[in-house]
Amino acid sequence: MIHVLIVENMNLIRGGLVALLSGHPDMAVVAALESADKALPAALELEPDVVLLGAGMEDANGFAIAKSLHDELRSCAIVIMANRRRPGDLRRAVAAGVMGYLLIDAPPDDLADAVRRAAQGERVIDSELAFAALDSAESPLTDREVDVLRLAAQGASSAEIAGHLFLSVRTVRNHISRIIGKIGARNRIDAIRIADDAGWL
Template sequence: MIRVLVAEDMHIVRGALVALLGLEADIEVVAEAATGDEVLPAARAARPNVAVIDIDMPGKDGLSAAAELHEFLPECRTLILTSLGSPGTLRRALAAKVGGFLLKDAPADKLANAIRGVAAGRRVVDGELAIAAWDSEDCPLTPREIEVLRLTAAGADPVEIAGQLFLSAGTVRNYLTTIVSKVGAKNRFDAIRIARDADWI
């Protein structure tokens, strides 16, 4: 029997996951968590084989909770569920040593099979997402350009950014022009969208 912890902050979704997994003869849900902060204590109490964790949780996010489990309860493998199927998110999940990464809109039998695979020690990754990650480009921006774009995305104008980064406003504008060109954007707002979609900021 595969013992499973389900961590999902939306009560209806969590209840549906628990009900679906309850139909599987070889899977038993032994614990639930509604926030990222509850994951490790619940796992320590219930000793699941696999923790199914939503990536977007209140408190600690799902990847932080998974990394914490990997550090303090390594015998509990992790499967991340996400509606954010970007290649950058997948790379961050793999860096957090998760056992699996699955989109939330996957069929129920795919979830059960992913849990079985993760419990058996395999890495399970949504196929379409893996191909997208394989084909995706590395971030073309320098660390300083990312910093400028991140501050722009937060609503700061070039003068404010210049003050924070000890640059001239003209230098910040030059950075923004370069960023727009590098990512193939129409303007700085389009550059922010492209960078967010790729998980560069």
């Protein structure tokens, strides 16, 4: 029997996932949570074979939760259902230790099969996302440029970035100018968007 913990903030989708997986004789839903913040405590208590993170969890917080689950409960496989097609998200998912990454519009049988395969230790990745990730460019940014842009994405000013990274404000501005030029962005905000979509942050 495969024990599944479902985390999905949309009531209708959560109920549908419970009904879908519970309809398979080899699966049992041990809990269905509406808040991702409850995922780690529940997983540590219930020790499921698979944690299914619903659509909308493929943001920074969702990937952080997936990594926490992976680090704290190695025997548990994590499957994310994504509602967007961004190669960078797949990179983040793999880095977080996720075993499965599917699109929300995947056929129901594919989801059940993905849960089974993930429980057996196989990686299950949506083929469209996998090809998009292979086709996407490698990051042209240096580690320091990534640090600068990541802080900028969190809303830090040039002075705050400089203080955090022990740089001068002028050096930070030079880094941002180089980043904008390297990735063909219009401005700092556009650079953050491009880098985030590509999974470079």
